[in-house]
Amino acid sequence: xxxxxxxxxxxxxxxxxxxxxxxxxxxxxxxxxxxxxxxxxxxxxxxxxxxxxxxxxxxxxxxxxxxxxxxxxxxxxxxxxxxxxxxxxxxxxxxxxxxxxxxxxxxxxxxxxxxxxxxxxxxxxxxxxxxxxxxxxxxxxxxxxxxxxxxxxxxxxxxxxxxxxxxxxxxxxxxxxxxxxxxxxxxxxxxxxxxxxxxxxxxxxxxxxxxxxxxxxxxxxxxxxxxxxxxxxxxxxxxxxxxxxxxxxxxxxxxxxxxxxxxxxxxxxxxxxxxxxxxxxxxxxxxxxxxxxxxxxxxxxxxxxxxxxxxxxxxxxxxxxxxxxxxxxxxxxxxxxxxxxxxxxxxxxxxxxxxxxxxxxxxxxxxxxxxxxxxxxxxxxxxxxxxxxxxxxxxxxxxxxxxxxxxxxxxxxxxxxxxxxxxxxxxxxxxxxxxxxxxxxxxxxxxxxxxxxxxxxxxxxxxxxxxxxxxxxxxxxxxxxxxxxxxxxxxxxxxxxxxxxxxxxxxxxxxxxxxxxxxxxxxxxxxxx
Amino acid sequence: xxxxxxxxxxxxxxxxxxxxxxxxxxxxxxxxxxxxxxxxxxxxxxxxxxxxxxxxxxxxxxxxxxxxxxxxxxxxxxxxxxxxxxxxxxxxxxxxxxxxxxxxxxxxxxxxxxxxxxxxxxxxxxxxxxxxxxxxxxxxxxxxxxxxxxxxxxxxxxxxxxx
Numbered sequence: 001x002x003x004x005x006x007x008x009x010x011x012x013x014x015x016x017x018x019x020x021x022x023x024x025x026x027x028x029x030x031x032x033x034x035x036x037x038x039x040x041x042x043x044x045x046x047x048x049x050x051x052x053x054x055x056x057x058x059x060x061x062x063x064x065x066x067x068x069x070x071x072x073x074x075x076x077x078x079x080x081x082x083x084x085x086x087x088x089x090x091x092x093x094x095x096x097x098x099x100x101x102x103x104x105x106x107x108x109x110x111x112x113x114x115x116x117x118x119x120x121x122x123x124x125x126x127x128x129x130x131x132x133x134x135x136x137x138x139x140x141x142x143x144x145x146x147x148x149x150x151x152x153x154x155x156x157x158x159x160x161x162x163x164x165x166x167x168x169x170x171x172x173x174x175x176x177x178x179x180x181x182x183x184x185x186x187x188x189x190x191x192x193x194x195x196x197x198x199x200x201x202x203x204x205x206x207x208x209x210x211x212x213x214x215x216x217x218x219x220x221x222x223x224x225x226x227x228x229x230x231x232x233x234x235x236x237x238x239x240x241x242x243x244x245x246x247x248x249x250x251x252x253x254x255x256x257x258x259x260x261x262x263x264x265x266x267x268x269x270x271x272x273x274x275x276x277x278x279x280x281x282x283x284x285x286x287x288x289x290x291x292x293x294x295x296x297x298x299x300x301x302x303x304x305x306x307x308x309x310x311x312x313x314x315x316x317x318x319x320x321x322x323x324x325x326x327x328x329x330x331x332x333x334x335x336x337x338x339x340x341x342x343x344x345x346x347x348x349x350x351x352x353x354x355x356x357x358x359x360x361x362x363x364x365x366x367x368x369x370x371x372x373x374x375x376x377x378x379x380x381x382x383x384x385x386x387x388x389x390x391x392x393x394x395x396x397x398x399x400x401x402x403x404x405x406x407x408x409x410x411x412x413x414x415x416x417x418x419x420x421x422x423x424x425x426x427x428x429x430x431x432x433x434x435x436x437x438x439x440x441x442x443x444x445x446x447x448x449x450x451x452x453x454x455x456x457x458x459x460x461x462x463x464x465x466x467x468x469x470x471x472x473x474x475x476x477x478x479x480x481x482x483x484x485x486x487x488x489x490x491x492x493x494x495x496x497x498x499x500x501x502x503x504x505x506x507x508x509x510x511x512x513x514x515x516x517x518x519x520x521x522x523x524x525x526x527x528x529x
Numbered sequence: 530x531x532x533x534x535x536x537x538x539x540x541x542x543x544x545x546x547x548x549x550x551x552x553x554x555x556x557x558x559x560x561x562x563x564x565x566x567x568x569x570x571x572x573x574x575x576x577x578x579x580x581x582x583x584x585x586x587x588x589x590x591x592x593x594x595x596x597x598x599x600x601x602x603x604x605x606x607x608x609x610x611x612x613x614x615x616x617x618x619x620x621x622x623x624x625x626x627x628x629x630x631x632x633x634x635x636x637x638x639x640x641x642x643x644x645x646x647x648x649x650x651x652x653x654x655x656x657x658x659x660x661x662x663x664x665x666x667x668x669x670x671x672x673x674x675x676x677x678x679x680x681x682x683x684x685x686x687x688x689x690x691x692x
Contacts, residue, residue, distance in 0.1 A: 167593075174591035179600045190593050192578070 002068045002080035010079075015068060019061035019083055020048055030085055031094065031123045033101075033208045034160035035062040038265045038357075039169055045160050046097045047123065051090055053082040058093055061085075091127070098128040104139045105209075106155045114210030116223035120158065139183060146176065146187070147195030149215050149269065150203060154186050157211035163187060163203040170266065171199040172356025187211070199355060201272045205255050206265075216273055217253045226252055229463040230518055232450060233271035234325070234367040234443045238360055239452030240267040241519070244275075244444060244463040251275045251444060251463065259519050261456060268353075268361050277402060278442050281426045285468025288437040295437065300469065300479070307436050308483030310419045311337075316394055319387055321345060322376050323398040324366035327448025327460060328508065329497040330473040331368075332375040334398055337481055341390060342376055343383025345400060345410065362453060366400070371451030374523075375505055384409055393417060398473070399424035399431060401443065406430060423476060425467075439470035447472065447494055449511065451523065458520035459513050540579035543572060548587070558588045562598055566605060575606040603657070611646040611653035613671055613691060620659035622666035627681075631667055632656065634681050638688070651691075 001012045006023055013022045018041070023030045033045035043060040050061045053075055061083070069080040076082075084090060102124065109115045141154040164176045164187065175195045179188040189195050195203070204214040226245040233240040233254070240263035242254045254275060256267035287303030288295040298306075311318055320338030322331040323345075335342060352363035373379055380386050387395075395417050406414075406429045414420060414433040422434035425442040441447075447462045466472070474497050481488045491497050495512060502509040507526045515521060542548050551564045562584060569580045576599050578592075585592040599605045617623075617631050632643060635654050639647045646653040662668045665677035669684070676687055 168591070174593050177593040177597035177600075179596070181601045188596075190578075190596055193592065 002066050003078055004066050005075075005079045005082045007083075007085055013066050015066065017066050019050060019052070019059070019064045019066060019081075022066060023061065023083075023085060028085055030061050031119070031127055032062055033119060033158060034162060036162050036165075036206055036265075039162060039165040039206075042161060042165070045101070045158065047094070047101070049090065049093050049097065051084040051087060053084070058090065094123075094127040095129045098124055099132055099134075101158045102128070102132060103134050104155060105158070106138065106140075108156075111219075112156065112210040113213055113218055113223075114156075114207075118210055119208040120156075120210075141186065144188075145194070145215075146189045146212075147200050149273075150195050150200055151213050151215055151218065152187055153211050153213065156209050157187060158209055159185060159187070160208060162206045162208065163212055166199075166203055166206060167195070167197075170202070170355060170357040170359065171197050173197045173199075176203075198268045198270060198353060198361065199266060199359065201269045202256065202266045214253070221247060221252050229461055230257055231444070231461045231463055232367070232458045232520075233267060233274075234450070234460070235271040235274040235365060236362040237324075237364040237367055237369055237453040238263065238362050239367055239450060239456065239458055239520075240271055241458070242267060242271065246463050249464050249467075250279070257518075261519065261522070262452065262454070262458075264357070264359065266359055268359075270361065270365075275444060278444065281402065281442070283426055283442070283467050283470075284424065284431065284437055284439045285470055287439060287469070288434075290435050300471070303436055303438060304479045304483050307421050307438075307480055310394060310435075311396070311421075311480070312484050317390055317392045319343070319383065319392045319395045321383070321395065321397040322372055322379070323400045324364075324369035324372045325400045325443070326372070326398050326473060327368065327446060327450055328371040328375050328457070329448040329494055329501060330398060330477065331372045332501045332504075333474055333477040333481070333497065334396065335376040335378075337477060337484070338396060340392055341380050341383055341386040342378055343380040343386070344372065345404065346407070348403065348405070364453065365403070367452070368450040370453050370455060371449070371457070374451060374507060375501060377505075384413065387413060394419040395421070397422045397424075397430055397434075399428055402426055402428055404428060404430065423473060425470065438476050439468070440473045440476060441466045441470060448474070449498065449508075449516065452520075455523040456520045457508070457511060457516060457523060459516040459518075540569065540573065540577065540583045542568065542583075544568070559590050559594075562588050562590070562595060563602075566595070566599060570605060575609055609646070609650075612651050614653045614655055615688075616655045616657045616660075616670040618658070618660045618662075618666070618668045618670070619656045620663075622663035623660075623668055626666040628667045630681060631669060631679070631684060634684065635688075638685075652688075 002015055004011050004013050004022055006028055009026060011026055020030055030048045032048040034042055041063045043063040048061040049058040052059045066081050109121060143151055143153050146152050167176045168174045175189045175193055176187055178185050201214055204212045226247050229244045231242055231244045233242045241257040241259040243257045244251055245253045254272050258265050286297040287300055289298045289306060318338055318340045320334050320342040322334055349363050350365050353361040399422050420434045421436045422431045423438045423440050424431045425440055431437050444463045445466050446460055448460055449457050450460050451457045474494055478491050498511050502511055507523050547568060551561050555561050565584050570576055581592050581595045585595045615635060617628055619628055639652055641647050641654050643654050643656045660668050660670055662675055662677055668675055668677050
């Protein structure tokens, strides 16, 4: 392998590695704008210039590959390449490049949404000059919409072309291009084909400066006010890794989190803007019981007692409905309580979309169908006729949530029931048919594990606090379990539920949040319970 | 070419042999983008969105990539030009030798600003960068032909002789 010397560091690297990559993995910082690991290399920003010994001029490190030199041409008799990233020449060059990039860039950081996570800001501070020698007027252009959700501030743009390469290589839709050239050039979209694909939101993420902005987040908040929670998207069964940015009990935005086993660097707009569905919901925050056709709030003790009284009847037949929208732990616990027929509501299908880069949006817009079937192995295909056959009169439902629509068949079944318990977070159609409503967390408040359709178990971390008196789903089910059977196991936290689940289902054996970590764990190759 | 041949919503090459010949000269289809655009502009006078879509389809690239290319080059026009394009060189030698006077003179003579076309559609006045004939400055290129070292008087004679 070629021996590379970067500054004072000697490293052996694979042939064909770029200098930038070699520096990055070895902790040497080289600033860059146009380079993105998922996109083609163009070397247009010139920010990553370094000195390569033996080459007449500075080289762009993102596009300089390390190769093997013949023995007689090795530097100092052993190095295939010697790179300086911090000598005076490189430092001066960085100042110059930044001065050029900032020629027309406005000093509007105080009102720019990128401030705080802006590479231009960071590198100017670290590598740049405090002053510009540019005396002319800056070129000023109005903002434009590139698509319905993306707005471009041309003044801030440094023309790194990441967004263009994204539409050409990742989404394959190719809406963007550089219009004109030189001082007049700018990012544009054709009038009859705006940037309106379902991956469009990503261009705002990969923009290294504040030029491309999502209309959903623009001027909403400052990035340093927000807390960032790594989590998993719950809008389809791919399970893209996301960062949830929130303040108090409000989510401001979602951005994709890198995970090469799931979503790479990107996410789709369905998931990105999906959290708005759960805002301003008419939430159920206390347990409710129905008497004489109307609901009234009751205490947890009363709600659980009422539930247990009915479910604990000698010879009572209870059906259970588990949900692909709930975590593995919740579904597992309901599976343990219910001894009657168990099933789930019909799948709500949507269009499957696969992009040029292989990025996929699943047709199954529930996050945990795989996990649900793993931990509830006795799911019935045809719960409807089984309920009829066995004349089941009681049902315990984990509600899918606000997206669930109930067909007439199910409406009839629910109307026939003597006793319906619904564990939910909002007054859905299902909740309206309940006798007892037990309030649980909404998406982004839930904690537990979910399994995506590729068999990867991921840690779903809660970003928002639970509302009112609502309690974690596993806790509610444990209370019901304890009320039914005083000797039932006590869980003090969700980790213990996971442990218990692992004992019953070997595929999930030994799982813990520690082992799952930020990127989850694949079930493939594990024994399936 | 008269502008009556152009229909915004559709475009077709009249000389399909030429199109095939262009394709035969390149290893892949997208390389033919520029010559195809030139051919289309010769046929239609300027580049319409219909031309962009047609070229994109033929070269199997996206219309935005064709537009990228069209907008980069100054010799692709986005609107109808006059029958005669008066392209006055603006770069150093010509500028020193009176290119500005030539522009002013044409502006006065026909009442057109640079970039504009006369109302009868005969002339379009364009300021262009170096035509590479600095030794014979000032240079004016009328369509594809150079006319070099012109005084204002000679320019007048030249322009008046255009039918």
